[in-house]
Every structure is written in C-alpha cells, then in structure tokens.
Amino acid sequence: MNAAPTVYDVAERSGVSIATVSRVYRSPDSVRAATRERVLAAARELGYVPSGNARGLASRSTGVLGLCFPDYSDPDTVGAEDDDAAMLYSDQIIRGMERAARRHGYALLIAASLEGGPENLVAKVAGRVDGFAVLARTVPTEELEVISRRRPVVMLAGPRAQDPSLDHLDHVEVANEDGQYQLTRHLLDDHGLRRLAYVGFAEDSPDVEARFRGFQRACREAGAEVGDRPALRMPMMTRAEGAHAADLLCSGPGERPEAFLFANDQMAVGALQALERRGLRVPDDVVVTGFDGIPLSRLVRPALTTVRQPMVRLGEKAVELLVRRLTGEREADPVSLMLPVGLARRASCGCADEENTASADI
Amino acid sequence: MNAAPTVYDVAERSGVSIATVSRVYRSPDSVRAATRERVLAAARELGYVPSGNARGLASRSTGVLGLCFPDYSDPDTVGAEDDDAAMLYSDQIIRGMERAARRHGYALLIAASLEGGPENLVAKVAGRVDGFAVLARTVPTEELEVISRRRPVVMLAGPRAQDPSLDHLDHVEVANEDGQYQLTRHLLDDHGLRRLAYVGFAEDSPDVEARFRGFQRACREAGAEVGDRPALRMPMMTRAEGAHAADLLCSGPGERPEAFLFANDQMAVGALQALERRGLRVPDDVVVTGFDGIPLSRLVRPALTTVRQPMVRLGEKAVELLVRRLTGEREADPVSLMLPVGLARRASCGCADEENTASADI
DNA sequence: CCCTAGCATGAATGCGCTTTCATTCTCTTC
DNA sequence: GAAGAGAATGAAAGCGCATTCATGCTAGGG
Numbered sequence: 007m008n009a010a011p012t013v014y015d016v017a018e019r020s021g022v023s024i025a026t027v028s029r030v031y032r033s034p035d036s037v038r039a040a041t042r043e044r045v046l047a048a049a050r051e052l053g054y055v056p057s058g059n060a061r062g063l064a065s066r067s068t069g070v071l072g073l074c075f076p077d078y079s080d081p082d083t084v085g086a087e088d089d090d091a092a093m094l095y096s097d098q099i100i101r102g103m104e105r106a107a108r109r110h111g112y113a114l115l116i117a118a119s120l121e122g123g124p125e126n127l128v129a130k131v132a133g134r135v136d137g138f139a140v141l142a143r144t145v146p147t148e149e150l151e152v153i154s155r156r157r158p159v160v161m162l163a164g165p166r167a168q169d170p171s172l173d174h175l176d177h178v179e180v181a182n183e184d185g186q187y188q189l190t191r192h193l194l195d196d197h198g199l200r201r202l203a204y205v206g207f208a209e210d211s212p213d214v215e216a217r218f219r220g221f222q223r224a225c226r227e228a229g230a231e232v233g234d235r236p237a238l239r240m241p242m243m244t245r246a247e248g249a250h251a252a253d254l255l256c257s258g259p260g261e262r263p264e265a266f267l268f269a270n271d272q273m274a275v276g277a278l279q280a281l282e283r284r285g286l287r288v289p290d291d292v293v294v295t296g297f298d299g300i301p302l303s304r305l306v307r308p309a310l311t312t313v314r315q316p317m318v319r320l321g322e323k324a325v326e327l328l329v330r331r332l333t334g335e336r337e338a339d340p341v342s343l344m345l346p347v348g349l350a351r352r353a354s355c356g357c358a359d360e361e362n363t364a365s366a367d368i
Numbered sequence: 369m370n371a372a373p374t375v376y377d378v379a380e381r382s383g384v385s386i387a388t389v390s391r392v393y394r395s396p397d398s399v400r401a402a403t404r405e406r407v408l409a410a411a412r413e414l415g416y417v418p419s420g421n422a423r424g425l426a427s428r429s430t431g432v433l434g435l436c437f438p439d440y441s442d443p444d445t446v447g448a449e450d451d452d453a454a455m456l457y458s459d460q461i462i463r464g465m466e467r468a469a470r471r472h473g474y475a476l477l478i479a480a481s482l483e484g485g486p487e488n489l490v491a492k493v494a495g496r497v498d499g500f501a502v503l504a505r506t507v508p509t510e511e512l513e514v515i516s517r518r519r520p521v522v523m524l525a526g527p528r529a530q531d532p533s534l535d536h537l538d539h540v541e542v543a544n545e546d547g548q549y550q551l552t553r554h555l556l557d558d559h560g561l562r563r564l565a566y567v568g569f570a571e572d573s574p575d576v577e578a579r580f581r582g583f584q585r586a587c588r589e590a591g592a593e594v595g596d597r598p599a600l601r602m603p604m605m606t607r608a609e610g611a612h613a614a615d616l617l618c619s620g621p622g623e624r625p626e627a628f629l630f631a632n633d634q635m636a637v638g639a640l641q642a643l644e645r646r647g648l649r650v651p652d653d654v655v656v657t658g659f660d661g662i663p664l665s666r667l668v669r670p671a672l673t674t675v676r677q678p679m680v681r682l683g684e685k686a687v688e689l690l691v692r693r694l695t696g697e698r699e700a701d702p703v704s705l706m707l708p709v710g711l712a713r714r715a716s717c718g719c720a721d722e723e724n725t726a727s728a729d730i
Numbered sequence: 731c732c733c734t735a736g737c738a739t740g741a742a743t744g745c746g747c748t749t750t751c752a753t754t755c756t757c758t759t760c
Numbered sequence: 761g762a763a764g765a766g767a768a769t770g771a772a773a774g775c776g777c778a779t780t781c782a783t784g785c786t787a788g789g790g
Contacts, residue, residue, distance in 0.1 A: 062421035070477065113496070129417065129418070
C-alpha cells in the first residue's frame with residue numbers, strides 16, 4: 007500500500023507526457039491508438055487508479071450525487087422491527103436514486119444525519135458531490151441554505167419548504183393528501199360506509215398530517231361526520247400500536263366504526279391481527295385500510311387495501327431534477343413535483359384484488 | 369451558482385491567511401477563539417463550503433468508504449417482486465455499512481455494477497474512496513486486483529476468493545453451510561424426521577451451494593438418505609417457484625417427504641401458501657423451513673423456521689475491517705471472518721416460537 | 731518537392747486545500 | 761523589565777489531475 011502511482015508514473019513509464027495520459031482517460035479518441043495502448047499497458051502494470059479527488063479538483067465536478075436521510079435506527083432495538091416503514095422508505099429511495107444516478111453516470115454518496123456521527127458529516131458530503139438530495143427535513147435550514155447557494159439541492163418528501171430562504175429549491179413529494187382522499191372516497195362512495203375512524207399521529211410528520219387532511223376533506227365532501235383530529239393518535243405507528251388501536255376502537259364506547267383507516271400499513275397489519283384474535287372478520291365486520299403499500303400489505307390475509315407510495319420513483323425523480331440542473335437549466339425556476347400515488351383496492355375493504363389478479367400464487 | 373467561494377475568499381474577508389482558515393476547520397483548537405469566530409462568520413456570509421476534492425487531494429484521504437453491489441433489478445419488472453431477497457440483502461448491507469461508517473466518521477459511496485451504467489463506474493468509485501467493499505463477485509478479478517493494490521478492499525459474502533491474486537484481501541462471509549447444517553440436524557435429531565427434501569439451486573450461487581452442503585453433511589452424519597443434488601432446483605428461487613416446488617413434491621411419485629427445506633425464505637413462503645391450498649397442515653402434515661430470516665418469515669402463519677443471516681452485521685464488519693486497515697494495521701495478514709448465523713425455531717417445524725415470545729402481538 | 735491544414739503531443743498553469751517550517755505574539759518567570 | 765518558552769499565525773510548497781496554448785508531425789494539394 008505504498009504511494010499510489012500517478013499520472014506522472016504512468017507517463018514516464020510509457021514515454022509520454024502526463025497530458026497524454028490524462029487524455030487517454032478523458033478523450034481516448036484524441037490519442038493515437040498505438041500511444042493509447044502503451045499508456046494503458048503501463049497503467050495496468052503499475053496498478054494505476056486515477057484519483058477522483060484530483061480529477062474532481064481540476065475539472066470542478068465529482069460525478070457523484072448525494073443523499074441525506076434521517077437515521078431512524080435505534081441501535082438498541084435494532085432488529086426489533088426490521089421492516090420499520092421509515093427504513094423501507096430510505097431503502098427504496100436509495101435504490102431509486104442509485105439506479106437513476108448510475109444511468110446518468112453518477113455514483114451515489116449517502117449519509118444519514120442526526121446523532122451517531124460527527125456533526126460535520128453533512129458538510130463533508132455536501133463538499134464532495136455535484137448535487138444533493140435531502141430527505142424530509144434532515145438538514146438544518148441554515149446549513150441547507152448555504153449549500154444550496156453552490157450546488158443544486160432537491161428536497162424530497164414533506165411539504166415544500168416554507169422557509170423563504172429555501173424556496174428556490176426543487177422539491178418532490180408524494181400526493182399524500184390526495185391518496186388518502188381517494189381511499190376515503192372509495193370507502194364512502196363505493197362501499198357506502200359512513201362511520202370511519204382515522205388512526206395516525208398528525209403532529210409530527212407533515213406527510214401523516216397531509217393524509218389526515220385528505221381524510222377530512224373526503225368526509226366533509228361526502229357529508230360524513232369527521233372530527234378535527236384523528237380518532238386515535240399513536241406516536242410510533244408500529245404494528246403493536248395498530249393492534250392496540252384496533253382493540254381500543256372495538257371496546258370503546260358507542261357504536262364500533264365501520265372502517266379503520268390507518269396512517270400506515272404497519273398499524274393496519276397489527277389491527278388485522280388484533281381483529282382476528284377478537285373473532286372479527288375483515289372486511290365483513292369491519293373494514294381496514296393502510297397507507298404506503300409496503301410488500302407485506304399484499305401478503306397479509308386479507309390483503310390490505312392501501313395507498314401505494316412510489317418511493318423508488320421519488321428517488322429517480324430527484325436524480326432527474328439534479329441532473330437537469332447540472333446540465334444546462336441551472337437558473338430555471340424551481341420545480342415542485344407531486345408524484346401521484348396509486349390506490350390498491352384489495353380484500354380488506356371488500357374489493358377483489360384488482361392489482362394482482364395475475365399472480366394467482368398469493 | 370457562480371464561482372463558489374474558496375479559502376482565499378474567506379481568508380481575505382476575515383483578514384487572515386488561508387492556513388488559518390484551514391486550521392479553523394481541521395483543528396479548531398489551534399486557533400484563537402476570536403480569530404476563529406471571525407473566520408466562521410466570514411465563511412457563513414460567503415456561503416463557503418469546503419471542497420471535498422481539494423481537501424482529499426491535499427490530505428490524501430477522502431473520508432469515504434465505497435460499496436459495490438450487484439444490480440439485480442430488472443427495470444422491466446420493477447415492483448413485481450418488491451421484496452426480492454437479493455435486494456433485501458443489498459439494502460441491509462448498505463444500512464449496516466452506512467451506520468458503521470458514520471460512527472467512524474465516514475460517508476458511504478455506493479454503486480451497483482454490471483449493466484445499466486458506464487463501465488468505468490467502478491473505477492470512478494474506487495478512485496474516490498479510502499476503502500472499498502465488494503459484494504459477491506461484483507467486480508472483475510483483474511480490476512479488483514489493481515484496486516486492492518492501493519486501497520483496502522474487503523470482499524463480502526460468497527466464499528473466500530480462490531484467485532491467488534486476491535488472497536490478500538480481507539473477507540467476510542456468513543456461515544451458510546453451518547446454518548443449514550444446524551437446521552437440518554434440528555429436524556433430524558429434535559423432530560426425528562427422516563425423509564427430507566432440499567429445494568434450491570446449487571449451481572449459480574456459492575452461498576446456496578454451501579447451504580446444500582450443510583444439508584448433505586447433516587443427513588450423512590445422521591444416517592439419513594441424501595442425494596448429491598437438491599431434490600428440486602428452482603432457478604429464480606421466487607415465491608412462485610416455492611409454491612410450484614411444493615406442488616411437485618406433494619404430487620410426485622413415492623412417499624411425500626416429511627420436510628421441505630428451502631434454500632431461501634421466499635420459496636418457503638410460497639410453499640406455505642401452496643400447501644394451505646392443498647389442505648395440508650404445517651407442521652403437522654409436513655414441515656417447511658427457509659433460509660435468510662427476512663422480516664416476512666416471522667409474519668407468515670405458521671411462522672417460518674429459518675436461519676437468520678446477519679446482513680446488517682456483515683456490512684458493519686466490512687466497515688470495521690476497512691477502518692482497521694485504514695488506521696494502522698495496513699500490512700497485517702488478511703482476515704477471513706465467518707459470521708455465525710442464528711437458528712430461528714418457529715412454528716413451521718413444530719417448535720414454539722423461541723425467539724419472539726415477548727412480542728405477543730404477532 | 732514545398733507549403734499548409736489539421737492532428738497528435740508536450741509544457742505549463744491552476745483547481746482549493748493541507749501541511750511543514752519559519753516567524754511573530756503573548757505570556758510567564760526571575 | 762528582560763529573556764525565554766510556547767502559542768498563534770503566515771509563507772510556500774505541493775497533492776494529482778484537466779486544460780489551454782504552443783509546437784512538432786503527418787498528409788494532402790499544388
């Protein structure tokens with residue numbers, strides 16, 4: 007692991023100048039074939055690997071896109087809830103970004119923010135990429151503002167930044183409000199349900215908040231009764247809490263709601279299990295719906311009616327926007343996209359499984 | 369997006385030399401507090417973001433670790449099998465590496481290899497990182513050899529490199545053989561089963577091959593009959609194929625095996641469903657086991673007895689090894705680790721769920 | 731056979747930062 | 761109050777590459 011060979015070493019060994027070595031890599035066609043072969047041979051023998059740093063410094067671009075996402079992992083309970091929805095989110099966005107980035111010739115640099123690492127990790131990442139995607143409100147506004155003055159930044163998920171210092175940023179989100187609206191209308195209109203209970207936690211997350219607003223709007227438009235807050239508010243939105251919520255809703259005072267609408271699939275799955283234990287049949291006795299469209303939602307019995315979020319596409323869109331900024335339209339107006347979601351009508355609301363009839367194996 | 373400010377700009381604005389500006393970031397304590405504040409203020413006003421490239425070039429280290437993983441995604445069928453085991457693998461390893469890397473102050477640069485992007489992406493990544501992890505045989509031997517001459521490289525999963533040019537690399541794998549051995553012995557010894565059918569595809573993947581060897585060894589040691597190849601070989605190891613395999617095993621000639629051992633959880637889950645359709649009860653009529661320990665394995669009914677692979681830990685181990693090479697023991701002997709796997713005895717083999725009794729909600 | 735256009739190559743500069751090494755400042759101590 | 765030690769700062773030299781400009785070279789036209 008002694009000093010790595012440089013262009014100088016390769017140049018000397020192949021009897022050319024460093025400029026030619028550089029050209030062999032950057033624009034092979036501008037070098038005579040014979041020369042090129044000599045250089046490549048020398049490079050191979052020496053074990054030459056071009057320094058990305060030097061290259062980036064000289065050419066003022068790194069060929070790397072960055073992503074900052076929140077770290078939801080609690081090191082103590084790792085593995086306890088493997089399929090935590092938030093993690094699945096990050097995973098899918100990472101996948102989408104990586105794939106899209108690769109298609110455009112970029113690599114992807116990722117770093118979760120918040121605790122667990124040196125504070126400056128974000129700055130470090132920012133200094134090493136050509137463009138930068140930020141998931142939710144992962145990065146402090148001020149820091150983000152500084153970064154965005156020098157590199158394209160796109161904000162993912164969550165609502166468009168309120169802060170005026172950030173309103174020049176591109177932004178992509180998922181139609182949470184609309185998705186929950188559609189799902190609710192489906193229950194109201196197509197299934198004729200009236201007494202709906204929404205379970206979520208509207209405070210903390212703008213996404214969940216938007217979903218609840220969609221629920222409210224649908225109810226109001228259809229003339230169904232609706233409160234100004236969810237029937238139940240579960241802080242972690244885990245499977246266990248979903249089960250708990252189902253129990254509460256069943257044993258609570260008054261008539262049992264006809265449908266339980268959960269703010270995510272995790273809780274809905276938990277509810278399914280709790281209801282089964284109580285001997286209640288879904289969807290005959292009570293309808294249950296989720297939100298997110300995690301793989302599990304299709305596998306539980308009955309299959310869960312839910313709203314599918316295109317997280318992979320979110321990542322892809324982010325890359326598209328960044329690449330666009332990086333090639334040309336640098337000064338164009340900020341873009342704000344709302345990715346459409348898909349309603350998955352499945353058995354848990356009483357629908358036949360409309361999206362998956364082909365694969366009869368499940 | 370005009371020319372980004374540099375140390376020179378910050379230095380000028382705060383009336384110090386560039387050396388001092390640099391010190392403010394690298395070793396804040398070596399600068400008088402008053403000076404430091406002036407510099408930071410100037411930096412903030414200017415929107416200064418240190419160039420990772422320049423920093424890396426000057427200090428000969430990037431603070432970034434890299435990971436190359438295979439791209440299993442088929443762009444056409446994206447979403448068809450969201451929870452493809454191979455993808456889950458990558459995701460978990462990425463998660464493990466990212467987390468561990470962050471703890472050590474590193475960011476993570478990822479790039480899937482193979483088709484779908486410029487050929488040189490691997491080289492690009494290699495040139496930008498301090499250390500490098502390679503999943504399976506993602507990178508061509510020759511290329512890997514060149515890279516490994518200059519940076520620490522650790523190979524993940526799969527067997528230790530056979531190629532002598534790579535035998536100086538660190539290596540981490542999962543105890544596939546041992547895991548399947550233990551699981552098989554459990555069925556043989558604890559449950560007294562004798563007629564076992566193994567379903568996998570031993571050719572392509574060394575991991576799956578190792579699992580089958582574990583199965584064979586257990587059978588031989590216990591005096592059970594065992595062939596020199598799996599009872600059935602499914603190329604994709606999907607859920608659908610698992611269901612198909614179960615059907616074949618049930619309707620095949622001769623007595624039905626007492627247990628179906630699948631080389632992954634996907635197939636086992638498919639089998640569970642196929643068996644249910646056939647009216648066969650698991651584990652009473654037939655025992656089913658999987659391999660991997662994906663989240664779903666715990667959620668199906670009956671819960672799947674399987675072998676848990678510590679993929680997150682694999683990623684963490686990779687980082688540990690890289691960091692170790694990066695700090696000191698550069699020339700130590702190559703390390704080859706075999707991460708222990710865990711047997712998850714659950715309902716599908718007739719065991720009570722021994723690992724999950726606490727969370728009664730599932 | 732000479733001249734010129736065009737191509738292949740080389741010399742030199744700078745990208746933005748870190749890092750000695752030398753220098754200046756600031757105290758402490760007698 | 762002077763001398764010295766140690767802390768704070770500055771000057772300057774790269775780090776490894778891309779790139780411009782200048783130059784040598786080849787080939788084609790006259």
